[in-house]
Amino acid sequence: MKKSEWSDNELEELLRQMPKVRDHRDPHDIYQNIFLKKRKTKSWLLPGMAAAAAFFIFIILIPKLMDGTNFSYDTAQEEKSSITNKKMELSDKESTIALKKDESSSKEQAYSGTEQSDLIKAESMKTAIYEDELGNGTVFTYWIPDPQAQILIPISTIVNDTQEQSLLSLYTKTMANLKEEEWGLSDYYPLNATIELDKSNSSVLVNVPANHQYGQGSANETIFMNVIKKDISSNSNLKKIKFLTNGETGIQFGNFGKIEEVDVTPEKKHAILFYYPTGSDIPFLTPSVDTYGDVNTAFDAMKKDQPLYGLKSSLLPLQPITNISVIDKTLFLSFKGISEIKDDQRTLSSFEALLLTAKEFGLEKVVVKDSAIPFIGPFDLSKENKVPVAPNLRNIQ
Incomplete structure (x- = not known):
């Protein structure tokens, strides 16, 4: 560009010579126009700036929005899959439960006859001792008074550890382990006496101390005498009992007087009845106080209670029994007339009472x-079924 040939002074002088120009507009209008221009400029700039800021923010957030969208979609898919799986699992469980119900129903329908009988037999139990259960053991039977001291109830146990002891010594030692009160009976053993074998006379020596209690009242005297006689007759073949007091011959009783010896005579021909100890549903099989002429008469007695002695009928579940006969020590009878017979504990106890009778x-x-x-x-x-060896088994060893 060519440099101007006019100096500053010349230009200034030239401007002074030019005619003056005057603006005839009102000052207020001029100010108003200036103000409007400023506002228009700001109104145009602000939306632009806002749009630019929004665009900038949008650019920044696009990746996160995309990730969030993917996350939401994945989560939704997972939840949907979880719900589907749960439905399938629930359906499987319901099917399994239904199947088990069907199987249980089928088993219940099929469960009859022999299987049901086996279950009842497993719940029932025999209470007497039988020959095939003995092995090398020895049976002892102890006669224990009931709590009212009216009758004696036979309790039997099997002793296996004999250790070459005499039967009488073993019998005396074992009586200390009886649990009479636990069984609902009177606490009577061990006897306050020493019991020994008199080999020279094939008899038993029963020696009581001077302060013994067996002579105090007729009930005590009777029970003691019966216990001794029944214990000896049940556990030996000895035929005589000799009594001593502190080594001296005889025992002085208040009602019986002085007794030196008694004969042992086994008592048989009893009917076997039920005695229920307090709190027990399974009875003791107990001989009647009376004896009977034959098995038929004994069976008749077993159909009735004997409340005076606390004894209950033992033959009702097996009634009526017909065609009773005896041939060569074998009892024959028929259950043909029984309209309903059950394989349960009461019937089992009744059949054992029949065998013992x-x-x-x-x-x-x-x-x-x-x-x-x-x-x-x-x-x-x-x-054919063999009769028991002894009644009312209790394990005490």
């Missing part, structure tokens, strides 16, 4: 005919 009359086996059920507990009614 047969034993009371010197019989060794029982044969049942025409039974509506094949078993009563462990007893196979299609076969």
Whole structure:
């Protein structure tokens, strides 16, 4: 660009010579126009700036928005899949439960006859001792008074550890382990006496101390004498008992007077009845106080209670019994007339009472005919059954 040839002074002088220009507009209007221009400029700038800021923020947030969208979609898919799986699991569980119900129903329908009988037999139990259960053991039977001291109840146990002791010594030692009160009976043993064998006379020596209690009242005297006689007759073949007091011959009783010896005579031909100790549903099988002429008469007695002695009928579940006969120490009878017979604990106890009653009359086996059920507990009614060795087993060792 060509440099100007005018100097500053010349230009200034030239401007002075130019005519003056005057603006005839009102000052207020001029100010108003200036103000409007400023506002228009600001109104245009602010939206632009806001749009630019928004665009900038949008650019920044696009990746996060994309991640969030993906996350929401994935979460939704996972939740949907979880719900579907839960529904499938629930459906499977419901199907399994339904299947188990169907199987249980089928089993219940199929569960009859032999299986049901096996369950009842498992819940029932025999209480007497039988020959096939003895092994090398020795049976002792102790006669224990009931709590009212009216009758004696036989309790039997099997002793296996003999250690070459004499039977009388073992019998005396074992009585200290009896649990009479636990069984609902009177606490009577061990006896306040020493019991020894008199080999020279084949008898038993019973020696009591001077302060013994067995002569105090007729009930005590009677119970003591009966306990001694029944214990000796049940556990030995000895025929005589000799009494001593502190080594001296005889025992002085208030009502019986002085007794030096008694004969041991086994008592048989009793009917076997039920005695229920307090709190027990399973009875003791207990001989009647009275004796009977034959097994038929004893069976008749077993149909009735004997409340005077606290004894209950033992034969009702097996009534009526017909065609009773005895051949060669075997009792034959029929259950044909029984309209309903159950394989339960009460019937099992009743059958054991029948077997023990047969034993009371010197019989060794029982044969049942025409039974509506094949078993009563462990007893196979299609076969002959041996009578028990002893009643009311209790394990004390």
